[in-house]
Amino acid sequence: MTIEELRARKKNLKLTTRELAVLADLPQGTVSKILTGETKNPSYLTIEKLTDTIEKQELLARLRAYQEAMHRYFTEHPEDAGDQKKFEKIYREEHHLEQNVPIPFAVPQADLSFYYGNLALHDHRMTVSELHKLGEGRECQLINGNLIVAEMAGVSHQRMVRKLGRFISEFIESGHGSCEVFDVGVNVYLDEDEYTMVIPDIAVVCDPDRICEKGVMGAPDWVIEVVSVSTRQTDYHKKLHKYMDAGVLEYWIVDIDRSMVSVCINGEPMQIMIYSFDEEIPVGIYDGRLKIRM
Numbered sequence: 001m002t003i004e005e006l007r008a009r010k011k012n013l014k015l016t017t018r019e020l021a022v023l024a025d026l027p028q029g030t031v032s033k034i035l036t037g038e039t040k041n042p043s044y045l046t047i048e049k050l051t052d053t054i055e056k057q058e059l060l061a062r063l064r065a066y067q068e069a070m071h072r073y074f075t076e077h078p079e080d081a082g083d084q085k086k087f088e089k090i091y092r093e094e095h096h097l098e099q100n101v102p103i104p105f106a107v108p109q110a111d112l113s114f115y116y117g118n119l120a121l122h123d124h125r126m127t128v129s130e131l132h133k134l135g136e137g138r139e140c141q142l143i144n145g146n147l148i149v150a151e152m153a154g155v156s157h158q159r160m161v162r163k164l165g166r167f168i169s170e171f172i173e174s175g176h177g178s179c180e181v182f183d184v185g186v187n188v189y190l191d192e193d194e195y196t197m198v199i200p201d202i203a204v205v206c207d208p209d210r211i212c213e214k215g216v217m218g219a220p221d222w223v224i225e226v227v228s229v230s231t232r233q234t235d236y237h238k239k240l241h242k243y244m245d246a247g248v249l250e251y252w253i254v255d256i257d258r259s260m261v262s263v264c265i266n267g268e269p270m271q272i273m274i275y276s277f278d279e280e281i282p283v284g285i286y287d288g289r290l291k292i293r294m
Contacts, residue, residue, distance in 0.1 A: 001047065001050075001051040001054070003034060003035065003037065003042075003047075006034075006035065006047075006050055006051070006054060007035055009054050009058065010035070010054060012058075013054070013057050013058065013061060015057065017031055017032050017035060020050070020053065020054075023053045023057065024049050024050050024052075024053040025049075026046065026049060026050070030046065031050065034046065034047075034050070048229065048257075049257075052257045052258055056258045056260065059274075060274075063272075063274065066091065069091055070084070070087055070091070073087050073090070073091075074087070084269050085268055085269045088269050127142075127145070127194040127195060128142060128189070128194050128195070128197045129194065131147070131197065141197060141198045141199055142195060142196055142197045142198070143196055143198065143234075143238050143239070143242050144195055144196060144242070145195040145196075146238075148234055148238070153226075153228060154228060156256055157201075157226050157228050157256065160226045160254060160256060160294075161183055161201045161202060161224075161226055162183070164183070164202055164224060164226075164254070164292065165181060165183025165184075165202055167290075167292055168181045168183075168202070168204060168290070169181050169183075171286075171290045176286065176289065176290070177206065177286075178206070178208070179204050179205060179206040179221065179285075180204070180205050180206075180208070180211065181202065181203070181204050182200075182202065182203045182204075182205070182216070183201070183202045185199050186199065186200075186203055186215050186216055187199060187214060187215030187216070188200060188203055188215055188216045188219075188220060189214075189215060189216065189217050189218070190218065190219055190242060190243070190246040190248075191246060192217050192218055196242065196246075197215075198239065198242070200220070200223045200224065200225060201224055201225050201226045202222075202223065202224035203216060203220040203222070203223055203224075204220055204221055204222035204223075204285070205220045205221060206221045206285070207221075218246070218247070219243070219246040219247040219248045219249075220248060221248070221249050221250070221285050222248070222249060222250045222251075222252075222283070222284075222285050223243055223248050223250070223251050223252070224251075224252040224254060225239060225251075225252070225253055225254070226254045226256065227253060227254065227255040227256065227257070235253050236253060236262075239251075240253070240264060243264075244264065244266050244270060247266065248266060249265070249266050249284065249285055250263070250264070250265055250266070250283070250284045250285050251263075251264040251266075252264075252281075254294070259276055259277040259278075259294075260274060260275070260276060260277070261274070261275045261276075261277070261281055261294065262274050263275065263281060263284070265284050277293075277294035278293070278294075279293070280292070280293050281293070281294075
């Protein structure tokens, strides 16, 4: 995010420089000098911290606005009480929101470039066969024929994946079903075609018929992605759409930098809950019998 974008989005949120500094856990003077342009070459880590803070506040603001509007709507239209699908359709139309993005991640169509930059898909659709020709040693995935290349995961990312994988494995091995957890990288062919192959950080599969030597054919029951700088856009948007469309029952987005977990439950309508790391998070596919604290 550029300094100009930071200023504009801070203004949209009606945040003071002091409030932004507190939320980002940065000295107010440092933030002030960056936003006024006095600091000509701010550090990458500082800008990344400010960016993450702004994005988190935007997400929370959209969620609050949606919840407040839903409360008003059902108060004014008691005959529609509980019909969240109907309300969501009305809310999207009134606010001109993206149609294929679950709330609170959806933003107005006119603001797509403001929030996400250019997310246009490539003209050429790569196939899985072409992907394999790239060779080993790269974190390459395909979504609808579009190549996604991520950097090697950092230490905190790997530790989190190991921790979550261990929790889930211990739960399953203690007699809670026959699901299998993959936490060391497995190819998942969501559409069972040549145009989509993803490698989730963690995939839990409860149907053994979906597992073969080459990977998982079809949608896992539960997927967890641990966000890193290079995968943030993909995890929050592209993969979210794809996992839900493919039939993944539950999708967790674990954001270490923000100490936040977004839990997406597939259904009509989709449910999204946001937890902090110090909360116990119930696992939907196990009806809450497994609870995880980050």
